[in-house]
Each structure stands twice: as structure tokens, then as C-alpha cells.
Amino acid sequence: MRQSNKDIYQKWSRKNKDLPLFFYPWWLDAVSGPDSWEVALAVNTNHEIEGVLPYLKARRFGLSWSGMPMLTPYLGPFLAYPSGLKPAKKVAFEKRVMKALIDQIPRFFYFRQNWYPDQQNWLPFYWQGFRQTTFYTYRFPDIQVPDRLFQRFRSSTRNHIRVARQAYSIEAEGALATFFELNRGTFKARQMAMPYELDFLERIDAPLREKNWRKLYLAYSEERKAIEAGIYIVRDHDTAYLLASGRKAESDSGAVPLLIWHALNQLSREGVRRFDFEGSVIPGIEQFFRSFGGELTPYFQVSKARYRWVEALLMVVRSRY
Numbered sequence: 001m002r003q004s005n006k007d008i009y010q011k012w013s014r015k016n017k018d019l020p021l022f023f024y025p026w027w028l029d030a031v032s033g034p035d036s037w038e039v040a041l042a043v044n045t046n047h048e049i050e051g052v053l054p055y056l057k058a059r060r061f062g063l064s065w066s067g068m069p070m071l072t073p074y075l076g077p078f079l080a081y082p083s084g085l086k087p088a089k090k091v092a093f094e095k096r097v098m099k100a101l102i103d104q105i106p107r108f109f110y111f112r113q114n115w116y117p118d119q120q121n122w123l124p125f126y127w128q129g130f131r132q133t134t135f136y137t138y139r140f141p142d143i144q145v146p147d148r149l150f151q152r153f154r155s156s157t158r159n160h161i162r163v164a165r166q167a168y169s170i171e172a173e174g175a176l177a178t179f180f181e182l183n184r185g186t187f188k189a190r191q192m193a194m195p196y197e198l199d200f201l202e203r204i205d206a207p208l209r210e211k212n213w214r215k216l217y218l219a220y221s222e223e224r225k226a227i228e229a230g231i232y233i234v235r236d237h238d239t240a241y242l243l244a245s246g247r248k249a250e251s252d253s254g255a256v257p258l259l260i261w262h263a264l265n266q267l268s269r270e271g272v273r274r275f276d277f278e279g280s281v282i283p284g285i286e287q288f289f290r291s292f293g294g295e296l297t298p299y300f301q302v303s304k305a306r307y308r309w310v311e312a313l314l315m316v317v318r319s320r321y
Contacts (some may be wrong), residue, residue, distance in 0.1 A: 076115030152293030160254030182246030
């Protein structure tokens with residue numbers, strides 16, 4: 001019996017330690033459901049996988065859509081580059097492999113993905129009628145020496161952390177439900193609907209805890225005898241990601257920075273190389289992330305609509321909400 005792309009991908013992903021967290025089949029199962037995603041594979045004549053492109057598949061109003069799963073900041077093409085490629089051959093490899101992946105993407109009514117920041121060549125997709133918008137995240141490319149990172153923090157952020165050290169104790173492995181309520185309170189304070197429920201967070205949390213690929217830190221106020229802030233960080237073999245955070249309105253401004261600083265120290269001891277704040281287009285959140293001194297890093301949102309008017313309509317809707 002011929003194996004499906006997903007079966008092949010499952011086996012290949014277990015051996016590939018370069019794969020970002022959000023590309024793993026078990027992650028996609030958790031955030032979208034086992035039957036709600038598929039994967040395109042580029043395979044060479046030696047039956048070796050050269051590239052993969054997982055994608056969501058859904059229907060809305062009877063139309064086929066492919067977007068980003070909840071709490072999944074990045075997808076897009078992931079390429080298994082041969083070692084020692086010179087720049088010209090690297091681009092030629094990308095062109096050939098991406099074309100093979102594009103040819104397998106179904107003709108969705110609308111397709112959209114946020115690409116992993118490491119992949120900066122979307123030209124093969126442009127040639128096939130896709131469009132691109134550039135977004136930004138803040139990243140630390142190397143967190144192995146935390147004291148150097150601390151000097152990159154804005155002086156006010158460093159001061160907030162010093163004050164918060166006296167006001168809070170840090171609880172590791174705190175209750176997931178407690179963090180969820182903090183996170184929901186943050187959305188409510190911004191007058192935004194909470195995009196997921198606790199059971200969804202529990203579904204992704206279980207495999208992450210099993211792999212020891214998540215950190216949940218809570219800040220406990222010694223004065224008010226209450227937990228007032230929390231962060232939820234996930235990781236893969238190489239990179240950690242600030243997936244979510246939350247704080248009470250009465251918490252000190254240094255509570256979340258203190259937790260992030262604590263996490264950076266712990267992650268560096270565990271051998272994690274990079275840290276991604278997962279940038280935001282909301283000005284206040286962008287300013288907060290920028291205060292840590294990470295590198296402004298572009299990533300691409302690549303999309304394609306079956307009809308050009310659909311793309312234009314969606315751009316208008318996004319500009320208003």
C-alpha cells in the first residue's frame with residue numbers, strides 16, 4: 001500500500017531536529033485536528049525529502065480556505081538544504097523545491113500562511129501568483145550569555161525588573177488554568193475576544209509537557225498575596241517562543257519582564273540558542289517587545305486568492321478591524 005504524504009512526513013519529522021516546533025505533526029494535530037491539515041512534500045530521485053509545506057484545510061461558507069491554526073505563529077515551506085551549497089546553487093535549490101511544493105497546494109478559494117523567519121526567499125511563490133506582506137518579530141539570535149542580553153534591555157526595563165525582584169516570587173510549573181485566566185484578562189482589558197478556550201490550551205500543553213518543551217512561569221505578589229502575571233513559552237531543539245502572556249491591571253509593570261528575564265536564564269542553561277518574542281502589529285505590544293533589545297526580524301505573510309477581488313476585499317476588512 002502506498003504511504004500517504006502525512007505518513008511519510010510523520011516518520012521524517014521524528015528524525016529531523018532542525019524542524020521548527022510548529023511544523024511537527026503532533027503540533028498540527030493538537031491545534032487543528034488530525035483531519036484538518038495536509039502536507040506537500042518535495043522528494044528527489046533518491047527518495048529523500050528536500051522540502052515540506054504543511055497547510056491547514058478548512059471550509060467556510062462552503063468555500064475552501066487555508067489559514068493559520070490558533071497559537072501557531074509560523075508555517076510555510078521548510079527546506080532540507082544539502083550541505084555546502086554556494087549562494088547561486090542555494091537559490092536554484094529553493095526555486096526547484098518550492099515549485100514542487102506549490103504544485104501540490106490545492107486551489108483554495110483563499111490561502112494564507114505566515115512563514116518561518118529563517119525562510120527569506122518567496123520569489124518562486126511570486127512567480128506563481130502569490131502575494132506577500134512583510135511583518136516583523138523581535139528575536140535574540142543567541143541567548144547563551146544572558147548577562148549580555150540584560151545590557152541590551154532598555155534602562156527602564158532593567159529598572160522595572162530590579163524593582164519586581166523585590167515584589168514578586170516566581171512560580172515555575174504553575175497551574176495552566178491560572179495562566180489562562182491571566183491571559184484572558186489581558187484580552188478583555190484590550191476589549192478583544194479571547195480567541196481560544198482552556199481545553200484548547202490543555203490540548204497543546206499535554207505533548208509539550210511530555211517533551212519538556214514548555215515553560216509556564218507565574219509571578220506571585222508577596223504584598224497582595226496573589227498571582228498577578230504569567231508567561232507561556234514553548235520551544236523546539238533550537239528556539240524558544242513567547243507564545244502568550246497575561247497580567248492583572250494592578251500588577252507592577254516589571255512583573256512580565258521579570259518572568260521573561262527568568263525564562264531567558266533558564267532556557268540558556270538548557271542549551272536553547274534563540275528566543276523569539278513573536279512580534280505584534282499592535283503598537284503597545286510592539287513597544288514592549290522592542291524594550292528588550294532583540295533584533296528586528298522580518299517574516300513574510302504569503303497569500304493567494306482564487307479571485308483578485310477577494311484579496312482586495314480582505315485587505316479592506318483588515319484595515320478596519
